[in-house]
Each structure stands twice: as structure tokens, then as C-alpha cells.
Amino acid sequence: MQEKFTGSKSYIADSELLADVNAAIVLEKPLLVRGEPGTGKTMLAHAIAETMGRELITWHVKSSTQAKEGLYTYDVVQRLNDSRFGGGDVADIRSYIKMGPLGRAFTSDTQVVLLIDEIDKADIEFPNDLLRELDEMAFFIPELDETVKADKRPIVIITSNAEKELPDAFLRRCLFHYISFPKPDRMRDIIDAHLPKLDISLVEAAIARFYGLRDVNGLRKKPSSSELLDWLMVLARSGAKAEDIANRMPYLGTLIKRERDLETLKRRGIRV
Amino acid sequence: MFDLLLHNLRAQGIKVGISEWITFLKGLDKGLVTHLDELYGFARTVLCTSEAQFDGYDLAFTATFEGVEIPPNLSDALLDWLRKEVEAEGDLERPDIPIEKLWEEFYKRLSEQEEEHNGGDRWIGTGGKSPFGHSGRASHGIRVGGGSRNRSAISVASDRQWANYRTDTALQSRDFQVALKQLRKLTPEGEWELNIDKTIKKSCDNGGEIDFSFERRRTNRVRLVLIMDSGGSMEPHARLVEQLFKAAEELKGFRSFEAWHFHNVPYGYLYKDYYSNDRSSIVELLSQWTPQHRLVWVGDASMAPYELFSPTWRDSRCGLDWLKMIQRVCPYSIWLNPDPVRFWDHPTVSAISMIYPMFPLSVDGVRAGVRKLLHAHSATVGR
Numbered sequence: 253m254q255e256k257f258t259g260s261k262s263y264i265a266d267s268e269l270l271a272d273v274n275a276a277i278v279l280e281k282p283l284l285v286r287g288e289p290g291t292g293k294t295m296l297a298h299a300i301a302e303t304m305g306r307e308l309i310t311w312h313v314k315s316s317t318q319a320k321e322g323l324y325t326y327d328v329v330q331r332l333n334d335s336r337f338g339g340g341d342v343a344d345i346r347s348y349i350k351m352g353p354l355g356r357a358f359t360s361d362t363q364v365v366l367l368i369d370e371i372d373k374a375d376i377e378f379p380n381d382l383l384r385e386l387d388e389m390a391f392f393i394p395e396l397d398e399t400v401k402a403d404k405r406p407i408v409i410i411t412s413n414a415e416k417e418l419p420d421a422f423l424r425r426c427l428f429h430y431i432s433f434p435k436p437d438r439m440r441d442i443i444d445a446h447l448p449k450l451d452i453s454l455v456e457a458a459i460a461r462f463y464g465l466r467d468v469n470g471l472r473k474k475p476s477s478s479e480l481l482d483w484l485m486v487l488a489r490s491g492a493k494a495e496d497i498a499n500r501m502p503y504l505g506t507l508i509k510r511e512r513d514l515e516t517l518k519r520r521g522i523r524v
Numbered sequence: 525m526f527d528l529l530l531h532n533l534r535a536q537g538i539k540v541g542i543s544e545w546i547t548f549l550k551g552l553d554k555g556l557v558t559h560l561d562e563l564y565g566f567a568r569t570v571l572c573t574s575e576a577q578f579d580g581y582d583l584a585f586t587a588t589f590e591g592v593e594i595p596p597n598l599s600d601a602l603l604d605w606l607r608k609e610v611e612a613e614g615d616l617e618r619p620d621i622p623i624e625k626l627w628e629e630f631y632k633r634l635s636e637q638e639e640e641h642n643g644g645d646r647w648i649g650t651g652g653k654s655p656f657g658h659s660g661r662a663s664h665g666i667r668v669g670g671g672s673r674n675r676s677a678i679s680v681a682s683d684r685q686w687a688n689y690r691t692d693t694a695l696q697s698r699d700f701q702v703a704l705k706q707l708r709k710l711t712p713e714g715e716w717e718l719n720i721d722k723t724i725k726k727s728c729d730n731g732g733e734i735d736f737s738f739e740r741r742r743t744n745r746v747r748l749v750l751i752m753d754s755g756g757s758m759e760p761h762a763r764l765v766e767q768l769f770k771a772a773e774e775l776k777g778f779r780s781f782e783a784w785h786f787h788n789v790p791y792g793y794l795y796k797d798y799y800s801n802d803r804s805s806i807v808e809l810l811s812q813w814t815p816q817h818r819l820v821w822v823g824d825a826s827m828a829p830y831e832l833f834s835p836t837w838r839d840s841r842c843g844l845d846w847l848k849m850i851q852r853v854c855p856y857s858i859w860l861n862p863d864p865v866r867f868w869d870h871p872t873v874s875a876i877s878m879i880y881p882m883f884p885l886s887v888d889g890v891r892a893g894v895r896k897l898l899h900a901h902s903a904t905v906g907r
Contacts, residue, residue: 272569275556279547279570286575328724417702423573424541430575472770 254304263292263299264441272429273300279427282368282386282408284418287431290476293411297367300407307364309406311353317374319381322354323391323400345395354382358389358402366406372415379422387425434477436463446481453494458484461497465507471516475507482506500524529588533571536580540571560589576887700771703890707818707897708744708777716740747780747816748772749854751794753823754785761862764885765822768860772820779816784809788827789843790850791836806846810853818897819850819857822885825876826863832872844875851879858893860885 257273259265265273273296276283285293301308311322327348334340341347351359357366371379385391386408390401410426412418434442436459443455458480466474475483483506492502500523501507508514518524526549533540548570557563564585572581722737729735750772752758752765769783784794784804794809796802832843841849851857859880861868868874868882876882881896883889 268565271556271562271565275551275566275569278554278556279551281547283569328721328728332724332728414702416705420573424544426573427569428573429569430578432575 257300257304260299260303262445263295263303264438264445265296265299266438269296269429269431272427276409276427277407280405282410282426284410284412284423284426284428285431286412286414286428288433288474288476289413290478291431291433292477293431294367294369297365297369297409297411300409301365304365304407306407307360307362308367309353309357309360309364310367310369312369313371313374313378315373315375317378319378319385320352322352322368322382323385324352324355324393325350326395349393349395354385354391355400357406357408358391358400360402360404360406363404364406366408368408368410370413371410372412372418376416376419380419383421383425433466439477439480442477443481443484447484447488450484450488451494454487454492454497455484457494457497458487461501462507465501465517465522468517468520471508471513472510473508473513479507529567529584532584532587533581536577536584538572538577538580538584544571699887700768700890701775703887703894704748704772704775705777706891706894707746707748744777744779745816746778746818747814748778748782749813749817749819750781750783751790751819751821752783752785753788753821753825756788757824757826758862761824761885764862768822768885768890786823788823789832790846791841791843792839792846806850810850813854815853815855817854819854820893820897821857821859821880823859823861824863825859825861825873825882826867826870827872829871832875844879847876847879856897858883858896860889860893 255277257270257277259270273283285296287293297308297310300306326345327350330340331342331345331348335342353366353368357364388401389405390399392399439459439462440455443450443459462475462480462483465471483503486503486506487497490502496502502524504514504517504522504524508517530540530545548567551557551566551570557566567585568578568581572578716738717740719737719739722739723735726735726737727733750769752769754762754765758765772781773783775781784796786794790806792807793803793805796804835842857880859876859882861873861882862885863873865884868877873882881893883893883896
């Protein structure tokens with residue numbers, strides 16, 4: 253098991269990101285990662301877990317997610333059902349308490365990586381409800397009259413797409429890292445890590461067209477790196493050569509998903 | 525020493541709190557920073573909470589460290605020794621010495637160092653018990669910076685690559701959305717629904733006697749109306765206005781959203797689309813609008829004074845009268861002005877800002893405006 257994060261073969265991190273992750277580990281603070289969709293925010297947690305040999309516990313936040321669900325749930329309906337119709341040990345509340353992702357991360361015997369994914373999807377108050385839990389890495393279960401406290405503080409990675417502003421009190425408790433969109437150089441490394449055997453001239457041509465596309469004004473959704481990878485994969489499978497994409501952009505649908513954006517591009521004379 | 529960084533950050537509007545500052549010092553103490561390059565990245569990750577602050581951070585960082593020549597090649601042994609010294613002093617207290625004094629001392633040490641040319645042993649050695657050394661972690665930080673690296677960190681910082689992310693100037697549809705989203709004030713409304721968990725819990729608390737618990741869904745009651753000046757002097761701002769419009773249009777969750785256009789100042793009509801002459805009379809619109817409607821005007825508000833103050837040949841009311849009339853029906857409204865604030869000293873701009881609170885059309889401006897509208901909201905609810 254490593255004590256430091258060094259990046260992995262399939263996850264290309266720049267030195268700033270590595271330093272920030274390691275600072276978060278040393279200071280035992282959550283690391284809030286923000287950036288455009290498709291810059292590999294979620295993948296970061298996977299890469300940390302993989303290279304450091306830690307278990308990864310993921311909590312996907314949705315608009316309806318309540319903070320308490322991350323700690324534990326108490327299945328009252330099941331308990332009531334069991335008490336009426338038998339089955340289960342009704343006297344044992346513990347068997348109706350189920351740990352959520354945070355609960356599991358805190359009770360784990362070894363240090364884990366906890367990913368709280370897309371925290372901005374939930375209600376504005378949601379992050380505030382987790383302040384104490386993340387500060388102290390502990391919470392209280394009134395039903396059991398017990399406090400759950402982490403022996404090994406998990407490495408906490410929180411991602412946000414900046415859909416909503418996060419409360420100041422929450423931001424103050426996190427380290428912050430912004431993943432900017434990769435420059436062509438780093439994009440080459442990323443492509444090389446995922447699709448190692450591609451023809452270099454095709455990759456170069458695709459990168460040029462891709463960044464050209466991102467510069468088109470008036471696109472509602474700019475294509476991201478994962479979409480570039482998809483596009484390259486399709487191009488490679490179809491046996492396309494660099495000159496095939498010089499004047500046209502076949503399989504544009506892998507890059508551009510919105511009808512209106514496709515129309516915008518057509519009006520600008522981009523041929524499919 | 526680092527106090528100056530803190531001071532410069534606050535001067536840039538980056539409100540660093542005491543807890544982040546302690547985290548920062550703790551990080552230095554734990555040896556996370558061994559040269560100024562790392563200091564740049566580390567301080568940013570701890571002290572900034574958004575990429576919008578990065579540009580301000582770069583400016584503060586440059587202001588703090590630019591021109592500071594720091595001796596290169598500090599050996600690890602020296603670092604260890606230094607760290608021990610800092611720990612031996614063992615507290616975060618700083619002596620009460622003015623920052624200028626510290627700087628003076630700092631420069632003195634540095635010039636001595638240039639004479640010696642041997643890894644900074646001497647000046648750090650003699651500095652051990654000095655006031656400068658007393659400032660503990662702070663001086664520790666500057667000392668461990670490598671000279672050449674220092675300059676590179678400065679050059680990164682002075683590149684100002686984050687300038688486009690500033691929220692007081694940079695404008696992206698998404699940023700507008702985030703700002704506008706705060707307008708969503710949820711109020712319990714609609715169908716009552718049975719809350720099963722609560723019902724069971726209350727029934728159990730009640731000794732098994734069924735005790736129903738009902739709740740209502742929370743919905744947003746705000747109605748948003750965007751009214752945009754189009755054409756003429758607004759031409760240079762067209763993209764900006766378009767972005768705001770896009771943001772508002774795509775933002776679901778308002779009870780209703782309408783967008784209207786006018787030219788310079790509304791006379792009698794608002795236009796669905798300024799070019800197609802699809803219009804509605806203001807009098808008619810006002811019969812539908814209520815104080816629940818939040819009006820967001822977008823325009824530069826500057827025009828020839830007669831356009832605002834003089835009646836036209838077909839209407840005895842002047843532009844200002846129309847604006848006042850609309851304000852009376854929808855009192856909770858704001859005006860966003862794309863022109864820089866320094867141009868606002870203009871008769872028509874000040875006349876309009878007397879009616880509608882005016883904010884710059886930037887993300888920060890929209891945020892401030894939304895806050896104004898929200899206060900209005902709680903005022904209506906309170907009544």
C-alpha cells in the first residue's frame with residue numbers, strides 16, 4: 253500500500269493535482285474537485301483507490317439525496333412488517349439499520365477512498381448537513397444510542413460540476429482543485445494512455461479538429477475528452493485515415509449530442 | 525512574512541478565514557512545501573474556494589513574492605534542522621512586529637546571503653533566534669524556497685492564465701445560471717402527501733395508535749421576466765445578453781419565465797422578438813403581471829435625454845412614465861447594466877437607477893441583484 257498518490261498508468265494527472273491530492277491526504281481534509289464535465293473528476297478517485305491499494309466507496313448524489321442517507325438508513329417499514337407478520341428479530345434495532353456510504357467509510361477497518369460524486373446535484377443545504385460529519389468523521393445514531401467514529405480517516409474526494417454554488421462554510425473545510433480542460437499536449441498523453449496503438453497522424457488530425465470544434469462560438473455543449481476518445485475509437489474501427497477527417501467530420505454524433513449544435517455546425521459549413 | 529500574503533489576498537477580495545489559515549500553516553509545518561513552486565500550488569488549494577478566485581490569488585501571490593530573491597539549494601539536512609527549530613518554538617503566535625520591519629530584516633538577510641554564496645547556512649543560522657525566525661512557520665516558508673524556482677512560480681502567477689475565470693468580469697452562461705438559481709425559493713405547496721416513515725415513527729411513539737403525518741411538496745413560486753434592450757448602443761453587448769437569456773431560458777424550476785425586448789426605453793409595447801414586430805401592449809401585460817413577477821431589465825440605460833424624458837407625438841407619456849408604471853405593478857425588479865460602472869454618471873442612467881436598483885451585468889452583479897430580489901421575496905412573504 254502506498255502512502256502517497258503518484259498517478260496511474262491510465263490516469264494522467266499533472267503535478268499540481270498530485271500535490272493537492274497528497275496535501276489533502278496529509279491534512280486529512282476533503283478535496284473538492286471542480287472542472288468541466290469530462291475532465292476526469294470522478295476518475296481521480298478511482299485512480300487514487302487503485303494506485304494506493306485502497307477500497308473505493310462511492311456515493312452518487314442525486315437531486316433527491318438527503319444527507320442522512322449517506323450515514324445510515326433505518327428501515328422502519330421492514331421492522332413494522334416483521335412485527336406484524338413475523339420474521340427478523342424485531343427486538344434488535346441494529347438489524348434494521350443499514351450503513352450508507354459515509355457510514356461504511358467510517359466503520360471500515362482500513363483506510364478507504366470515499367468519493368462523493370456530483371455534490372452540487374443535491375439541495376443547496378445538502379453540503380451544510382454534512383459539515384460536522386466530514387469535520388469529525390463521526391456521527392451519532394440515536395436509534396442505537398451510539399456514535400460511529402472513523403478510526404482511519406478516509407481519503408475524501410468530492411466532485412462538483414458547479415451547477416449550484418456550494419455554501420461557504422462547506423468550501424472552507426475543503427481543499428480545492430480546479431481541473432482545467434487539458435491542453436493538446438496533455439490530451440496526447442491521455443489518448444496514448446487509453447488508446448495506445450493508434451496511428452499518430454490520425455490522432456494529430458483528430459486533436460486539431462477537436463480543439464477547432466471547441467472553439468466554435470455558440471455551441472451549447474462543447475465536446476469533452478471522453479467524447480474525443482469515443483470519436484477516435486470509432487474512427488479507428490472504421491479504418492479512417494488522417495486525410496479522411498481533414499475536410500469532413502464523420503461520426504460527428506459521437507462528439508456533438510445536441511440537435512441545435514449540429515445545426516450550428518452545419519451552418520458553419522462543417523461536413524459530416 | 526506570510527501575513528503579507530494573507531493581507532494581499534484579502535485586498536483581492538479573497539476572504540481567507542482563520543480556519544483555512546491554520547490549515548495552511550499546519551501544512552507548512554508538516555513539510556508539504558519545500559520550495560516556492562509548491563507554496564504557490566499548496567496555498568492556492570487551501571486558501572481559494574473557487575477558480576474565480578485564482579486570478580486574484582495570482583495577483584496577490586505576485587505582489588507578495590515578486591522581486592524576492594531567495595537563495596537556492598537548501599540542503600535537506602538544513603531543512604530538517606530548520607523544521608525542528610520551528611517545532612521547538614512550538615506555537616503559532618507571531619510577535620508583534622510590523623510587517624515592514626520584517627521585510628526590511630528579510631532583505632537584509634538576503635543581501636548577506638548573496639555575499640556568502642553557500643546555501644544560506646549562515647543567514648538561517650543567525651536567524652534562529654531573531655524576530656524573523658520567531659515568526660516561525662512564516663519565515664520557514666520563505667527560506668525554503670529555491671531562488672530559480674521562486675521566479676518560475678512568480679512567472680506562472682504573473683501569467684494570469686485564470687483572468688478569464690474571474691466572476692466580476694468573466695461571463696459564462698453557466699455562471700449566470702448558478703447566480704440565477706438562487707432565485708429559486710422553495711415554498712411548501714400543492715398536494716398533501718402521506719409521509720410513511722414519519723407516520724410509522726409517530727405511530728410507534730404514540731404507542732401503536734395510528735398517527736398520520738402529511739407533507740406538501742416544495743415548489744418555486746417565483747415568476748421571472750427578462751426584459752432586454754436590443755439594438756443600437758446595446759450591439760456590443762449582444763453576446764453577453766444572449767448568454768444571460770440562454771441561462772435564464774434553460775434554467776428550469778421557475779413557475780414561469782418570459783422574455784421581452786425593447787429599444788432604448790419601452791413606449792407602450794414590448795416585443796417578443798424585436799425584428800419580427802411580434803409585440804404586446806404594456807398595459808395588457810401589466811394586467812397579467814403581479815408582484816410575484818420578478819423583473820430583470822437588461823440595458824445600458826443611456827440614450828439621448830429626450831428619449832427618456834419627452835413624450836412622443838403619439839403618446840403623452842414619456843419613457844420614464846412607462847418605466848414607473850411597470851415598477852408600480854412589479855415592485856421587485858432590478859436593472860442590469862452591461863456598461864462599466866464608471867459610465868453610469870449619465871442623466872438617463874441615474875434617472876432609471878432611481879426607479880430600478882441597478883447592478884453591473886457580470887456574474888457578481890447578477891448575484892447581488894438576485895440577492896436584492898430575494899430580500900424583496902421575503903418581504904412579500906412576511907407581509
